[in-house]
Amino acid sequence: MNTIKVNNYDLPVREFQGQRVTTFRDIDAVHNRPEGTARKRFNDNQKHFLEGTDYFVRNPDEAAREYGIIAPNGIKLITESGYLMLVKSFTDDLAWMVQRQLVNGYFRARVDEERKRVYPVKASSLGEAVNWAKLQHTVQKEQGSAAWKRAAAFERTAQQFGIDIIPDFVEPPKWEDQQLALTAAPTMLIGHVDTIAMGQQQVSQGKQE
Template identity: 60%
Template sequence: MNELIKINGREIAAKEWQGLRVVTLKDIDFVHERPEGTARKRFNDNKERFVEGEDFFKVKCSEVRPFFGQTPPNGFNPDADIVLITESGYLMLVKSFSDDLAWKVQRDLVNTYFRARAAVADFSHLSPQLQTLINLETEQRRQAALLEAVA
């Protein structure tokens, strides 16, 4: 997935995991102009409040590399874990970011990044045949990305 989305004048690569748009903790620090590690600290401080599989996913770097087409933020240690934050997790994580910039970035990230996928993914108004073709192409692209990552 190579689509770049501009938030607060900064570009981040669109990422999806299990059909959901996700961001990394490093992405959050980047778009919010926070020191590196700020989002991770907030996540760790409140980890018991986050629901795995709903607010975040914890996956091995070797699993995400083929999907993101890039080296994960912590380099490439295939056995290392990376935390992927969903929209609900993002909104809970940044509750404590209360300055004016944080409010602007939150609005932009939700409307431009997380919700953009939902708008694109609604093919219900298209014919079943066209929906099938779109789904086939999407699957072919996913498989091509996997093959490219393995090669």
């Protein structure tokens, strides 16, 4: 099992449902607290902790199979939010230092790893490219995107995955031309009105003369 050094303690890296978690025993160890301290803090304030958000519960079989932990009564896996709630009462200088190390170097390290992960540009199969294009299409359609925008997104996906498509696959409307026409129309209309008015005025003056 991989570990991360926190306050000279080799903290085992444990994950559950895509996020880093830890145990009461590990929290006591990194904070140099007597074993049972974190569990007592939890039991005293359990009504404030939300299962599925601040902690997860695994039964004895799951604990042994997933983490190699022998726990006759099962275990509670503590998330980042649960950890921060637990250690509110740990206010000594060491506790503040350990909290920063544990949050930045352990809990949030997985998020940083995901951001740095390089995903392949080319699709490993045509099916993978099609599935991605379908997902894009569904999201854009639900957002009310115009058909030509969905086509443009598909074209970019095809280029990313190295798929050749016809040159005129995307035919976006000439919005700029339309906008210019709409902008110019009132001005042109005003000009025509002015011309007509001037002509009528000249005719009127001619009759008077």
